[in-house]
Amino acid sequence: AQTVTQSQPEMSVQEAETVTLSCTYDTSENNYYLFWYKQPPSRQMILVIRQEAYKQQNATENRFSVNFQKAAKSFSLKISDSQLGDTAMYFCALPGETSGSRLTFGEGTQLTVNP
C-alpha cells in the first residue's frame, strides 16, 4: 500500500525568509508523479508544483521548488521569499498504482508566514 508522511504538523516562517516542508512516501512504482497542494483558509485545494519521478531535475515554479530524492523517497517543498499569502495547509500527494486512481495525501503541514 502506498503511504505519504508529513512529519511537521505546523511550521512558521518570517516574511521574506525561506522555509522547507518535508514529505516522505512509499510506492512500488518506478515512474510516477508527486504533487504539492496548498489549502488556504478558503479550503480550496490549489496545485503548487509537481515532480515527475523519471526526471532527475528538481521542479521549480517561481518561488516554489522541490528537493526530490528518489532513492530516499523524499519530496520536500522549498518556499523562497515567503509571503503572507503563503499561509496555508500544504499537502504532499502521490497517485495510486492503477489507471485513474486515487491521490494519497499526507497529513498536511500548516504553514504560517509572520509579518
Added chain:
Amino acid sequence: EPEVTQTPSHQVTQMGQEVILRCVPISNHLYFYWYRQILGQKVEFLVSFYNNEISEKSEIFDDQFSVERPDGSNFTLKIRSTKLEDSAMYFCASSEDSQETQYFGPGTRLLVL
C-alpha cells in the same frame, strides 16, 4: 483558464435526507474524482470515474454513495441517507489522463444535522 466548478458551495441537511452534490469538470478531462475532508483532517479519496463507470472506490464509498455523469458536463455525487459523520468538505477533481495532475473544485461544505 478552465477550472472545475462545484455547486452548491454550502449545503445543510437533516440526518436521513438525500443530497446531491454537483460538479462540472474541466471540459477535455476524462477522469473524475470525489474526495472528502472532515474538518481538521486530511483529504480522503472516495471514488474515481472513467468512461462512464467507476474505476476505483475506497472503503468509505459504501452503498449510500453513488456517482453519475447524467450528461456531457455534470458529474454528481449522491448520498442517499445522510449521517452526522458525513459532515465534511467534498471536493470534485478531474484530470486529463490517469496519473496526470488532478485539478480540484472549490468544494461543497456539507453539514448534516
